[in-house]
Amino acid sequence: MEREILLLGDPRLNETSLPVAREELEEMMLVVTDLRDTLYSFRRRYFVGRAIAAPQIGVPKRLIYMEAGPVNGALFNPRLTFPDGEKMELLDDCMSFPNLLVRVERYRRCVVDYLDQDWRPRRLELEGDLSELIQHEYDHLDGVLATMRAADGRAFSIRPGAQEVGAAVGATAGTASAAASGASIGVVSDAAGAASGTPEGGSIRYKHTNLIANNWRRLSGFYQRALGLQSIGQTRDISENWLERMTGIPGAHIRGEHLKLPGVEQTLEIFGYDEVLPGVQALNRAGFSHIAFEVDDVEQALHRVLAEGGGQAGEVVKASYPGGVTATFVYAADPEGNLIELQNFRR
Numbered sequence: 001m002e003r004e005i006l007l008l009g010d011p012r013l014n015e016t017s018l019p020v021a022r023e024e025l026e027e028m029m030l031v032v033t034d035l036r037d038t039l040y041s042f043r044r045r046y047f048v049g050r051a052i053a054a055p056q057i058g059v060p061k062r063l064i065y066m067e068a069g070p071v072n073g074a075l076f077n078p079r080l081t082f083p084d085g086e087k088m089e090l091l092d093d094c095m096s097f098p099n100l101l102v103r104v105e106r107y108r109r110c111v112v113d114y115l116d117q118d119w120r121p122r123r124l125e126l127e128g129d130l131s132e133l134i135q136h137e138y139d140h141l142d143g144v145l146a147t148m149r150a151a152d153g154r155a156f157s158i159r160p161g162a163q164e165v166g167a168a169v170g171a172t173a174g175t176a177s178a179a180a181s182g183a184s185i186g187v188v189s190d191a192a193g194a195a196s197g198t199p200e201g202g203s204i205r206y207k208h209t210n211l212i213a214n215n216w217r218r219l220s221g222f223y224q225r226a227l228g229l230q231s232i233g234q235t236r237d238i239s240e241n242w243l244e245r246m247t248g249i250p251g252a253h254i255r256g257e258h259l260k261l262p263g264v265e266q267t268l269e270i271f272g273y274d275e276v277l278p279g280v281q282a283l284n285r286a287g288f289s290h291i292a293f294e295v296d297d298v299e300q301a302l303h304r305v306l307a308e309g310g311g312q313a314g315e316v317v318k319a320s321y322p323g324g325v326t327a328t329f330v331y332a333a334d335p336e337g338n339l340i341e342l343q344n345f346r347r
């Protein structure tokens with residue numbers, strides 16, 4: 001049964017939850033069902049949500065429900081340890097404050113020991129976004145919210161595109177699809193939405209670019225590690241009927257996530273379909289071609305791309321531009337062969 005999610009400001013979110021005793025397991029499995037139903041309902045409204053902690057529905061017990069990575073179910077009485085001190089900074093979000101993003105620091109790697117639904121002890125070693133996810137959910141059990149871990153006073157922002165997602169709540173399938181986005185490339189216009197992008201009929205703003213991946217998790221990891229794109233905590237798992245109608249693909253099912261492009265608020269959306277058709281990558285192929293990044297050091301960036309499983313299409317070249325500017329360019333590729341241009345302009 002779907003339950004109400006407690007929202008930021010509710011004092012119950014700040015309580016420390018109690019361990020689950022074995023005798024309570026049967027009763028707690030009802031809570032697990034409620035957590036799952038609540039998570040699914042949240043996903044239908046916001047298109048995000050990978051885990052939820054029991055205190056978020058007003059049950060002060062040390063129980064997390066998660067559907068992400070290797071975990072698909074309940075974690076009872078989890079304990080976290082951090083194998084090394086390495087930290088990472090990222091944007092965190094929470095079902096208790098949808099649309100608010102908080103820049104926080106988390107451990108890059110963590111080990112979680114917990115009891116599963118059959119009360120068997122389990123251990124997971126998590127890294128990156130899954131490490132962050134479990135640290136976030138674990139905090140809920142101690143009454144700690146991401147807002148309390150804000151890196152500084154400027155750590156708060158509103159999720160890009162939040163307005164559209166909100167507008168999709170209860171909307172017809174036709175309008176909801178616009179917020180969930182499909183397999184298209186966004187219309188390019190003035191990113192700031194200034195008057196220059198205002199043809200008759202309303203203004204136009206660049207929104208996002210989609211990249212269809214054979215393995216979206218791997219490809220997303222590549223863009224995060226090699227080029228510093230950051231997950232904005234919006235994953236997608238959509239198989240509703242409107243997607244089938246929108247794409248014309250029978251049984252269409254997309255999964256993926258949004259990565260914030262450096263220097264702008266807009267995202268690169270890396271999605272996979274259950275069935276992905278092979279693409280032909282060639283620099284002189286007609287159609288949308290490649291994504292370009294300006295970097296401080298082209299050779300160094302290329303090195304990172306290669307180290308993370310990417311490739312190189314041509315040579316690193318230098319070209320002279322007016323005003324004593326030297327440009328450095330290289331065409332590289334991500335591990336699935338999508339072309340990436342790396343460039344630098346220096347006086």
Ligand SMILES: [Zn+2]
Pocket residue numbers: 093094095096136137140
């Ligand atoms: Zn949360």
